[in-house]
Amino acid sequence: MSFRQAVGAATGAALLLLTAPAAAHALDEALVPAAAAIPAAPVAAAESVTVDTAGKLSVDGTITLSGTYRCSGATGPVFVSSSLVQGGGNVRHGIGGTRAVCDGAEHRWANTARLDTTAFAAGEAQVEATLMELRPGFLGLPLPHFHATSQRQVMLAQA
Structure with a gap:
């Protein structure tokens, strides 16, 4: 040819x-x-995740972050994950994960993790929360589907 x-x-x-x-x-x-x-399918309720303005820091290094979430129409397991960075650092530390219920109603979430006691101090920190679903994908392998994400400056207070 x-x-x-x-x-x-x-x-x-x-x-x-x-x-x-x-x-x-x-x-x-x-x-x-x-x-x-054929009428269009009804629009799903708004999906969101929020972060509370304050987080807790205990003397043993346990950090607790919290907020709210809302989602609907999930076909796989859904989780609220959160991460924290402080002092302009480049490293984000994962702070737990909570199983979410996607029924269209607003729910509270709280994630906790114990980190090195020198990693964080009371004061301002940047938190990111993500509402993520693991949907069945190719050959049944779970693939991430992001419902919502939120970033917020919070105040870590000594608990």
Whole structure:
């Protein structure tokens, strides 16, 4: 096969791939002409995760962060994770994980972790909370699906 033939074959294949979705859509519309009459699914309740303005730091290095979350329509397990950084550092420390219930209602979460007592001190810190679902994916392997994330400056107080 010459170079010109190879380029022509590749171009033809690319055009076929580019036009296939439009052709499939047109076929769907021809087969289901009343599709426009089907009402849209109701919009899911807003999904969110918040972080409280204060965190607790005990003398043994145990840190507790908390907040609220809301989610719905989960097909796999959902968790609220949180992380903490202080003093302009580059290293985020994971602070626990809580199993979430995605029923559309607002719930409280609280995560706790015991870190080196010298890692953090009372004062300002940056917290990030994430509401993440593990959905079944290719060959049943769980894949992450992020429902919501939030960052907030908090005050770590000695507990």
